Structures are given as C-alpha cells and as structure tokens.
Amino acid sequence: MPIKTHACVSITCDVCDEPYAPEGYPVHFANTAEARGLARFYGWLVTGDGQVICHEADIAHQTAMDGLLPPEPVTQVPGQIAIDGQVAE
Numbered sequence: 302m303p304i305k306t307h308a309c310v311s312i313t314c315d316v317c318d319e320p321y322a323p324e325g326y327p328v329h330f331a332n333t334a335e336a337r338g339l340a341r342f343y344g345w346l347v348t349g350d351g352q353v354i355c356h357e358a359d360i361a362h363q364t365a366m367d368g369l370l371p372p373e374p375v376t377q378v379p380g381q382i383a384i385d386g387q388v389a390e
C-alpha cells in the first residue's frame with residue numbers, strides 16, 4: 302500500500318482562528334468551492350473575497366460582521382433641512 306500525498310483545503314475563522322470542525326475535528330475539503338459551500342451550509346459567513354467568520358456570537362465576531370456591512374445610506378434629499386440646520390446640496 303503506497304503512501305500518497307494529497308493537497309486539501311481546510312477553513313479557519315478569521316476572527317477566532319478556530320478551524321471548521323463540526324464533528325470535533327478539522328474537516329479537509331477537496332477544493333475551495335466545496336469548503337465554502339459546506340461552511341455556509343453550517344452557518345459560517347463566507348464572503349466573496351475569502352473572509353470566513355464562524356457562527357460564534359460574541360462581540361468580536363459581531364464587530365467583524367458589522368465591518369462587512371455597507372455604510373449607512375444618506376436619507377437627506379437635496380434641499381432638505383437636516384435636524385442640525387444644515388441644508389443638503
């Protein structure tokens with residue numbers, strides 16, 4: 302029985318460095334598409350640019366997820382007077 306070397310992919314949370322290990326041991330995937338798909342299936346956040354955040358619900362993870370959100374939309378229309386008295390251009 303020959304011993305062969307294979308390349309594989311594993312996922313680690315960008316916030317807490319915990320590996321993706323739903324059964325208690327790190328899972329090795331054949332490729333990144335498979336890894337991202339299964340991580341998403343189990344509730345991990347996987348962004349298009351490769352960031353991975355596990356489903357831990359502490360402040361550090363929430364802060365990381367908040368950082369991925371787009372900026373607040375501007376709700377003031379041109380000519381409208383804001384609460385602070387300034388007129389939008």
Ligand SMILES: [Zn+2]
Pocket residue numbers: 314315316317318319354355356357362
């Ligand atoms: Zn994490």
